[in-house]
Amino acid sequence: MKSSCRLAFAIAVxxxxxxxxxxxxxxxxxxxxxxxxxxKFRAWMTAQPADAQGDPLDRYRGALAASGLGRAEIxxxxxxxxxQGQQLEIExxxxxxxxSAPAFNTKPNAFLVxxxxxxAPGRALDVxxxxxxxxxxxxxxxxxxxxxxxxxxxxxxxxxxxxxLGVPLTALVMRDDQFDFGRNQWDLIVLSYVGVRDLAPRLYxxxxxxxxxxxxxxxxxxxxxxxxxxxxxxDTNELLKLFERFRVLHYEDVEGPGDFGRQRTRLVRLCAQxx
Numbered sequence: 608m609k610s611s612c613r614l615a616f617a618i619a620v621x622x623x624x625x626x627x628x629x630x631x632x633x634x635x636x637x638x639x640x641x642x643x644x645x646x647k648f649r650a651w652m653t654a655q656p657a658d659a660q661g662d663p664l665d666r667y668r669g670a671l672a673a674s675g676l677g678r679a680e681i682x683x684x685x686x687x688x689x690x691q692g693q694q695l696e697i698e699x700x701x702x703x704x705x706x707s708a709p710a711f712n713t714k715p716n717a718f719l720v721x722x723x724x725x726x727a728p729g730r731a732l733d734v735x736x737x738x739x740x741x742x743x744x745x746x747x748x749x750x751x752x753x754x755x756x757x758x759x760x761x762x763x764x765x766x767x768x769x770x771x772l773g774v775p776l777t778a779l780v781m782r783d784d785q786f787d788f789g790r791n792q793w794d795l796i797v798l799s800y801v802g803v804r805d806l807a808p809r810l811y812x813x814x815x816x817x818x819x820x821x822x823x824x825x826x827x828x829x830x831x832x833x834x835x836x837x838x839x840x841x842d843t844n845e846l847l848k849l850f851e852r853f854r855v856l857h858y859e860d861v862e863g864p865g866d867f868g869r870q871r872t873r874l875v876r877l878c879a880q881x882x
Contacts, residue, residue, distance in 0.1 A: 739765025
């Protein structure tokens with residue numbers, strides 16, 4: 608869903624996760640206290656231009672000062688964001704991904720289904736697996752699946768559903784900087800609404816020759832009507848450039864319902880193969 612989600616908070620984690628389901632336009636439950644302070648910062652972050660320069664916390668300090676807050680309160684809020692931000696982000700996605708009334712597509716990603724329909728099952732990796740909608744689908748199709756996500760309750764939900772369905776699934780509570788992608792390990796790597804930019808070189812090495820990556824995310828135009836985390840937002844043809852070492856099997860830039868937010872918007876999709 609998110610992530611991928613997935614870095615010891617130096618804001619790099621936040622920027623990654625803000626673009627993971629894994630930080631699309633899915634609403635979280637109303638926040639209170641420290642969580643509310645974090646949510647305000649999160650909303651401010653998603654509204655920043657893609658080419659914004661400098662330390663986000665320094666820029667946010669200026670925004671808080673401009674709003675009239677005193678120095679002591681500003682520093683208190685920044686301390687909460689700095690020290691608790693990563694855990695608050697995880698808790699946010701635990702709430703979203705395990706909600707009894709989910710505001711995201713709980714079925715497998717349609718593009719993933721299309722791209723794997725005629726492909727022989729092998730070893731698959733689901734980056735930022737969320738509650739397992741894609742990983743569980745692949746396992747049911749005969750793939751040997753590993754997925755990871757920092758949202759522990761979502762991962763636990765995936766494990767429970769795998770048991771109920773009677774399919775094997777390796778589901779890990781990890782960030783992408785903690786996971787060992789290996790070399791020549793995977794026949795398929797799934798990146799569905801998770802951060803991709805920093806992972807592309809690692810994905811190439813991790814795939815077996817002939818293996819594929821499947822990516823779906825938002826086009827930057829989608830941010831004109833909704834607040835979406837930058838890591839899952841891509842410019843025109845940007846995915847083609849990120850995966851230029853790969854053989855592109857399919858690329859599309861289309862209007863359609865996003866898996867997160869469920870609104871009709873502009874999406875980008877890519878399926879690329881390691882030669």
